[in-house]
Amino acid sequence: MHTLFEPGAPTEPGMISLLTPEFSGNEWVYVKSCLDSGWLSSVGNFVERFEREFAAYVGTKFAVATASGTAALHIALLVAGVRPDDEVLVPTLTFIAPANAVRYVDAWPVFMDVDADYWQMDMNKIADFLKHECVSDKCMLRNKLTGRRISTVLPVHILGHPVDMQPLRELCEKYGLSIVEDASEALAARYRDRYVGSIGELGCFSFNGNKIITTGGGGMIVTNDSAKAERARYLTTQAKDDPFRYVHNEIGFNYRLTNLQAAVGCAQLECLTKFVERKRSIAAELNEGLDDIPGLRLPQEAPWASSSFWLYTVLLDAALGWNLDTVISKLHHDGIQSRPLWQPMHLSKAHSGCQSYFCSTSEALVRSALSLPSSVGLGGDQIAYISERLSSYADHKTDDPKWRVGFLKNSFLTEC
Numbered sequence: 001m002h003t004l005f006e007p008g009a010p011t012e013p014g015m016i017s018l019l020t021p022e023f024s025g026n027e028w029v030y031v032k033s034c035l036d037s038g039w040l041s042s043v044g045n046f047v048e049r050f051e052r053e054f055a056a057y058v059g060t061k062f063a064v065a066t067a068s069g070t071a072a073l074h075i076a077l078l079v080a081g082v083r084p085d086d087e088v089l090v091p092t093l094t095f096i097a098p099a100n101a102v103r104y105v106d107a108w109p110v111f112m113d114v115d116a117d118y119w120q121m122d123m124n125k126i127a128d129f130l131k132h133e134c135v136s137d138k139c140m141l142r143n144k145l146t147g148r149r150i151s152t153v154l155p156v157h158i159l160g161h162p163v164d165m166q167p168l169r170e171l172c173e174k175y176g177l178s179i180v181e182d183a184s185e186a187l188a189a190r191y192r193d194r195y196v197g198s199i200g201e202l203g204c205f206s207f208n209g210n211k212i213i214t215t216g217g218g219g220m221i222v223t224n225d226s227a228k229a230e231r232a233r234y235l236t237t238q239a240k241d242d243p244f245r246y247v248h249n250e251i252g253f254n255y256r257l258t259n260l261q262a263a264v265g266c267a268q269l270e271c272l273t274k275f276v277e278r279k280r281s282i283a284a285e286l287n288e289g290l291d292d293i294p295g296l297r298l299p300q301e302a303p304w305a306s307s308s309f310w311l312y313t314v315l316l317d318a319a320l321g322w323n324l325d326t327v328i329s330k331l332h333h334d335g336i337q338s339r340p341l342w343q344p345m346h347l348s349k350a351h352s353g354c355q356s357y358f359c360s361t362s363e364a365l366v367r368s369a370l371s372l373p374s375s376v377g378l379g380g381d382q383i384a385y386i387s388e389r390l391s392s393y394a395d396h397k398t399d400d401p402k403w404r405v406g407f408l409k410n411s412f413l414t415e416c
């Protein structure tokens with residue numbers, strides 16, 4: 001049998017990869033101008049310009065560029081006032097970075113489930129948790145089980161689709177919690193008339209190589225609060241109180257984005273609207289191509305949402321009888337990279353011992369979710385090929401015993 005793709009391994013030549021960056025704008029021009037200026041590190045025109053233009057795009061007053069999305073989350077949690085031994089509500093179905101960031105500040109994630117329609121943090125379960133599992137005590141909310149203070153909710157807009165923010169804001173106002181958004185996968189997605197990342201106290205973004213725009217590595221914190229923006233800037237630049245005499249009154253971090261990376265960022269940002277339009281049209285074209293495969297569930301977009309369709313993901317209905325690992329191998333064999341979603345955080349050894357709250361929907365989703373190529377540069381012929389291949393497996397599935405559900409076990413779901 002063909003081996004499954006290895007996470008992080010470069011795609012073989014000729015493969016249609018999941019996500020490849022697109023550099024067709026002013027990247028070379030700006031990088032050259034940056035090199036010519038001699039300002040390569042974190043002081044320089046491109047960093048300021050990238051921050052200014054990024055804030056203008058997402059609709060916040062301030063933006064602070066960071067070395068990565070993970071660094072942005074780390075600092076945003078500190079700035080939001082998360083203290084050691086606090087608890088932060090995090091969706092269990094996410095890339096691991098936001099859960100890790102909670103541990104970096106010595107706080108604890110409590111893993112919450114996602115909803116079955118849009119696969120985002122489930123507001124009904126959050127409301128139940130806050131109502132039944134927590135208690136107000138001396139102006140703060142405590143988890144009855146652990147006795148710890150709940151201070152913050154960290155919604156993650158996964159795969160490009162927004163979280164339902166209005167009910168979350170109402171709950172957070174009611175219980176006195178702050179919101180730090182992880183919008184790493186959903187740049188330029190909108191919740192009603194607002195861009196995600198601009199709705200909570202602080203929002204975080206990533207410019208890793210596979211994200212909607214990239215600087216190689218990088219991130220951004222956005223906020224409308226000038227004091228929070230100042231604090232983020234201070235903590236990301238080694239907490240310098242007197243940069244001439246090297247006076248530091250606190251322990252800071254070397255977390256700033258470099259000018260060279262920001263030069264790439266400025267060029268990418270100019271293409272963002274075009275990139276997202278293309279992502280949305282790729283999703284529409286894939287929807288059309290895959291529509292008549294019975295038992296394949298296409299991604300849904302909520303009526304209040306405009307998704308950026310960062311990574312196009314379908315569900316293989318159990319009734320279809322397709323085994324996820326086998327489909328991934330078949331696609332690989334046919335030159336198409338695909339992958340399952342992340343191991344849910346409440347099953348991850350990295351976060352064993354953390355509390356979780358009824359995460360059965362996430363577990364079911366991960367058993368059947370399949371992410372397909374979604375690069376901005378994906379052509380119509382490639383989309384047609386992907387659709388044609390998947391349809392052909394549907395036609396032949398009964399001939400091959402490997403298609404039976406459970407023939408291979410989803411090993412990454414069994415760790416506990």
Ligand SMILES: *Cc1c(COP(=O)(O)O)cnc(C)c1O
Nearest residue numbers: 068069070095097184206207208
């Ligand atoms: C990519 C990603 C991050 C981390 O970003 P880096 O820039 O790689 O540190 C954080 N959260 C989510 C949801 C992501 O997808």
